[in-house]
Amino acid sequence: MLRLCLIKVNTEAVHMNHQQLKSLLKIVECGSLSKAEEKLYITKAALKKQIDRLEQEIGFPLLVRTRQGISLTPAGEEFCRGTKKVLGDMDSVIQRSWALATHEMTIRIGNPHHPRLLLENAFNEFSRRFPHIKQQVILQKSSHFVEDILAGHIDVAECTYHPMLKSPGIQYTKLFPMSYKCLLAPSHPLAGSKTIRPEDLSGHRVGLLQKDTELSLQLNERCHNLSLEILTRNELQDIINICYNNGIFISKAYFLNSMQPLVAIPLETDLVPMGGIIYRESPSQVTKQFLKVVHDLYPMGGSGP
Template sequence: MNEQLNTFIQVVQSGSFSKAAEKLFVSPTAVMKQMNLLEKHVAMPLLIRTNHGIELTKAGKSFSKDAVFMVQYFQEALLRMRQSAQSNQLVIRVGTSMLNPCKVLLDMWNEVSDQFPQFKINIVHFEDDSHTLPTTYRTIGKHFDFIVGPTITENWKEYFRVFELGSYRFCFALSRNHRLASKKTMSVKDLYGEQLAVVNGGGSDVIDEIRDFLIRNHPKIRIKDIPRLYDIDVFNRCEESGVVLLTLDVWADIHPSLVTIPSDLDFTIPYGLLYPLHPSEDVNQFLEIIKEMQSQHS
């Protein structure tokens, strides 16, 4: 209806369908159809078609006086509605970084976001730095409502909760110049004689199990413990030194000079939504929506 009113106003101002069509960047036929629909809607003729253009009927003259007001009022009503919706929006702050990308959550949310217009997602970037990450995790609930990431550290329970979404598989990352870089998949035995960097800064039971498994069953692999959390600097150092890095499939594109190859390690690590120990009501509502989606997909 609003489109018909706008077209009617332009026809009245232009004096013909063809001139109105030029102003509206549509065809004269499209303008005629809109006017026919409008006259059908109001159940009376508004325009007199002539060879020289259009003239207004008596009803059309009366209607044209109010049409501009109706369009203006409609636009103002839309603006008030949007302003009201924005004032009542529930803002959910989602942290994101190279090693903790929020794409998984955003992809899920985009499936249902039109059903929950009261929620607005605010993306908050943070740095992947092994020195600052522990502090970052402690600020979940202050600077972020959610972070999406693997639960590598076992010391998280005193800082945040986790809603599990799935699991990541362990892979090997190595320089594109490495002798093994062309392989599609890698067996643990392919690493015999190689140095394997294993990050050991988060007290992860899974990584401890992998280390013990390799030391016990594959002593020909030289384990290089890195006493820190995963961060970009770890990837840089492995690329520069030629050392193979124990990594996750989700980090396959982290470093352009490293190639990440699936392994035959039968270990996985869970990932999910990291959220506050004491979430707000807004966060709880948002989380319940995600949980419902997860249950439907599983």
């Protein structure tokens, strides 16, 4: 924990930690310990202990506790003004030092062979926050993500969840649902539909990825005379050839919405894969910063790109 050192009038050193000062400012902002504990996720008893310890160390009271709430003593007002400046200066120093320390660093991001990136907004935001850190996208098969992360070839990988991603030393964070969509040509008989049911696919040629086994089973159960073509990967050439030959390509891939003039229509199914990101259980500091950007933009349960 970051510790700060001030000097008393009698020249004795006073040691305070960063959390004590932040807690003090939050209590003053909220006007009570009860409201502050909700904001800081710290119990009222723990907050009181922090402030009591702080007042003991500096040698004078900062807060006046009344039935109406909490207010600052005159000395406390001056102390808080100085504290805001100290914390602001410290944050600025840390940011400048971080920029120097990471000047030539690179975050390596594994991505499937797709026409677009899953976390495009995160790439843009990370570049804005950390312009000195290089982002290197590495296109490869998703089946290689785990071994490449463990081997240190990439730092993170964006993907949809699959049981094969579970491995010792690997952490997976689910970010948002990625619903299945049907991609078809504007001339297709189903192109005007708002949604497509599995039963509607009966008698049609349908392209599907090999790893979507649950959906494949569901379609075979609910459709009759279905011509199912299994693909090993999202190859643009294969997708186009299916769609422009009166077929339908079904995928959870996020890039389907951007393949105009082809039409992307939601498939009515209870199977909803999750998009997410995988990384080492003990990531580097640069990776932690990238993950924070991702989590800020895509809190768990939020909507995807």
